[in-house]
Amino acid sequence: MPLSPEDVSRIAHLARLELSPAEGSAMQTQLNDFFKIVEQMSAVDTSGLEPLHTPLSAIGNVELRLRPDAVTETNNREANMANAPASDEGLFLVPKVIE
């Protein structure tokens, strides 16, 4: 079923995007065009197959590596916050969240 303008608005909200009416309508056309080429996927029987999350698990088990729980980084707060659009005394500033 093709995506409606309401679907596009709902997805945009989930994606935290604000689309102008012109952008929204172009997006609707382009997404519906795209999902036409996706249809062929549903015709394939994949029952019993494990999803492939990471490529090397195609040839064997990929185990998640753990490291010792030790401090490896020094405190680099100023450098790490240097790109913040708004900050104060080591805190990121955002609009008021709780009334």
Next chain:
Amino acid sequence: MSAGLHTLGVAELGRALAAKTTSSVEATQALLARAKADTHGAFLVVDEDAALAAAKAADAKRESGDAHPLLGVPIAHKDIFVTQESATTAGSKMLEGYRSPFDATVVARLKAAGAVSLGKLNCDEFAMGSANENSAYGAVRNPWDATRVPGGSSGGSAAAVAAQLVPAATGTDTGGSIRQPASFTGVTGIKPTYGVCSRFGMIAFASSLDQAGPLARSAEDCALLLSAMSGFDERDATSVQKPPQDFHAQMLQARDGASAAQPLKGLRIGLPKEFFPAALAADVGGRVRAALAEMEKLGATLVDVSLPRTELSIPVYYIIAPAEASSNLSRFDGVRYGHRAAQYGDLMDMYKKSRSEAFGAEVKRRIMIGTYVLSHGYYDAYYLQAQKLRRMIADDFQACFKQCDLIAGPVAPTVAWKLGEQGDDPVKAYLADIFTLPGSLAGLPGMSVPAGLGEGGMPVGLQLLGNYFAEGTLLHAAHALQLATDFHLQRPQA
């Protein structure tokens, strides 16, 4: 010997530096002058002061006995790698002016080897694109024909190497972003097996697919860069735990039973019939077959194989990659770094306005696709089904590799197209990725090797794919082809 330094590849320049017929400072100055005069839009930042300081340091190191093959060799980085010394944008307005507090592992390792970075290279926004027309800082033009695209997303890297602004550059490949621009600009590129190069400091697009690799003017030069770039990194959870590899030595390793005239004796090259469809452009098909005929003369045998889900790779990739992208790009919220809108109401409004102002159209499209296919009620039909198909595609390759050692075909269905030609039809661009996506989904190593010129005098690339960790076999085969032919020596008219 300042004149002509730009024509030297990495290995040649390394030899000239070792023989002291030139210095890193001299080579760096010569290439900086070319980079600054470039009209293809390849460079986003030319970092003159840092480059000259690094070149001086490299010359001093050589005096004290350091002889790394990359010592003093000028290169440049795709602007998807974060660098401390210059700004990193990922081709996006979102990161305009962003300064990283650290270097990407790939950047740090090349620096440690003594390579001199001249600056940062243009790319599609967040590496999303196949033409380098999605950069917020302008399109890159193909040095072979300025009215055509250089391919993408590593379009700046490919154009810089083809235009002889640098002998080599870093790139990244998620669905073909090293191989396709290499093909479109007549340079050599390799995407190693997933996990061979660290993704630490490589701005994430689709984490289960993203891999770094070099673009250069020969397989030998790629081998030298890849050796320095790769290796285990504890800061990347998917980094492969292997000892450091010398890909140059692997490239030189003679095959059992090979001779000087038949260096590829015993090498079986599989040709998937799906890579040679009736609709394949005649010039591309012709050049690829001619290059394969040269490899046959060198002792290789050609075997018919099949990758039956080649066409399915397109929707599978364009579900999985956007799903991962929508998740990765959720970090851009206007709070910790990146663009924040000047005017906004509450927090939600700030998120939405900041993201909508700073992301380009293609990035928004992929975020929308990804958000949708991961959303409640659609996850199983799209994302999960795509991941199951991804396993089938990877299994198809393993079945092929029972019959052959390498797989070959075209990199792209056509030569580079004209700027703006794809207009407002993103699906058309997605379909053109058909031959690079299967290898990406499987996480296999792949190369683009120049195979001569097609329509309009534009370069055609031969794609070679290997099994997991078969970079040595790939580089050896490409090197043998390049010793016997001069496809890789063809240059655009200056």
